[in-house]
Amino acid sequence: MSLEEIRAFSSELLAAYARNGAPRSLVIDLQQRRLARLLEVARGTRAYRDLHRLRDAPIVDKARLMARFDDHVVDGRPSRVHAFAFLGQARPGALLDQRHIVTTTSGTTGEVGVFVVDAPGFARLRATVFARIFRGQLRPEGFALLLRRRYRMSFVVALGGHTMTAVLALRMPRIGGIVADVRALSIDDPLPLLVASLNAAPPLLLHSYATVLEVLAHEALRGRLRIQPEIVTAGSEPLTQQARAVVGAAFPGAALVETWGATEHVGLATACPLGHLHLNEDAALVEAVDADDRPVADGSWSERVLVTNLLNHAQPLLRYRLDDRVRIEGTPCPCGSPLRRVEIVGRTDDVVYLDDGRGFQVHAPIPFEIALLGVPGLLQFALVHEEQNRLRVSIVIEEGADGVVVADLVCERLERYFADHGLTPFVSFVIEETATLSRHARSKKLRQITSRVPRPTGNTLVPAAQRRRHSPEQSS
Template structure:
């Protein structure tokens, strides 16, 4: 079966994974986890060593100490089950990005579980501080494409497949995940983010996509540059989707939905009502509480085997929505993805204890500044916050000072000990993800207990 037919088969199979009760969904996860953990521990030396080090049996996988992206990269060669070396993966992925040719693949080593099979490779953009490499096998790529098609094409799915689907991707790197399922009915156009904005706007208009996928900051810039398109859906990826961006994109292009995806996998997808649900039919989530209704996910991918993810801690901050969704899915609903964990700022409080300032507080404050088109807030030291503004005018500085200090005070931060510095917001390097709130200083944060809501 070729890639395109396999993707459609997986898309059809995805319709059977719509669980309406938590009990049914969790029973499904238990069945997948039992086989997945057994297989991965038998083929991944790194995962087997984690169980031995913790003194745990395979059935106790939920008690396994979590691993991080930095640890994953450090033990990459022993983690992956295709026998590939990180040096070779990085060399190919970086060459692809330099040459803008993403057709290259690696072959699984002769003694590995995926001997001789083509493996797709790629890199994350490293916005969380550690650049991650990813590996995807043939069947994983086909399943990924099918799941994405099922969730991103507007309903009803079966009749929609009878009409041509034109997907336009605005991405830093193209990767074989998209190209592999191209067919007569499904076409993919990769619009390279390194091209000048006017060229991208013209190319987008010419592509006339039925499905438009890209970072919201890029899509909005193309809209402002005169791009014209009427897709059935706009899919926001790679960045936090701000309310002002959503409103502008819906007015200019059409309905907007989100996808939550990272080096670690396909983590959340929109339902038929446009709400974002965790991809719990394929990924198990444990959640660590961060306070104020915010959670940090620890994932176990129940399908992925070339680069297994067993109890892998992410750097993202999630807010969940407990309201039942009209789609009837039992998968937990994501209210908001706030960005990376290191985007939470840490300042001294009035009592001297550290106070966490969540990105939402600063975004809400700066969104109230009149005439401010764009900004970035960067904590560069324990008591220093840079506000980079566009436009950088005396009036925007004054208004930003008032709003930011008020927001910081509401969080309990000692504003008398916080020094605000200002400067103009310069254009980000081409292909860089936007981060409106970031922390460049290395500040300690206390450990948090783990629970599952």
């Protein structure tokens, strides 16, 4: 088995790396061949027994997939019962029946999802991501050498459950020290211990959640964390402007690479050296669709996406619905990649809808982040929309900074933000200082912007910036 996995990983790594600069037609050719093979494999399931074309595949979401679990796995294996029992007993990253990787979603959106992928397919998926992460770092000759030197990587992630990040961190060492020396560090460890572990074996590649990278970057700026990674990769959470700036300052020699993945597909997109996310079209088909699952044009924002995982031959995922809003760019990126660019919103942060007395304004997370960007002494913040137009802002203060001064600055910035949007008389907020921000119990993701207020219905929604242009005269 593991030899097959190593072979799949190595060959896909080199081939996918070569495709970084290949003509688009070659990528599309491969995509279509992989799709044809996937459909053939999918006919081995009860759900897709008679399926011939992707467009005839019914749209699947997590609830449907979980309800009909046994129908969606090839040859009916592993069964739902078998997979759930395995999750209860096995360590994350272990193989079920010597051939299947099993992962679960965090359950942030309702029911927990359980996903199965064949080990070679999983190896190819992650190889594709690595090939994109290493793009621009090495020439092809150097890249071949990479396979022969032990490249040290550290994953600082939640290791408790069978989440995709835990499996990614823990599965790699079992692929063998041939490809890399991979360390998995738990974000539940106290910070001084994490710093000491990283210092003891400095990684060339450091992977974590964006907010954790931010914390580690501050440790580096204070001189406690002494590593010089070549590559820093961020996943699972949006990479905020603030995180980008701090990580850049702390690790000036490193390329900071953002990734977009899901439990259902580990490598949907990877950022290019210019910082644009590109779809991994050789491993996935991503359809941007509206609320009725109809395709939206390139350059328009979708309501959600339909993902077809081209490399999972155990539980074929065809036109699987994810709630991410994306915008796919049809024109080529100046970086020269044959893969299309994609922008994503709403990955973990919520959109906040604020009532300005005439209707609801839509506030995306990024403007809030920018409003609080560069407040001296502010380490992290979390904003919760608790009741309609009432917000709570939790702030974490940098060591040695004055909490009262920082809170005043945050207050000033937010007041200005709401005044700019004509919301001053309508919106109230409280600021509280806290030692740490709480993470989601299972996923350990930190949500910077959370809304507990239901999304308003009707046609009264206006993007905040647009509303501001049309009604400039309302600030106090």
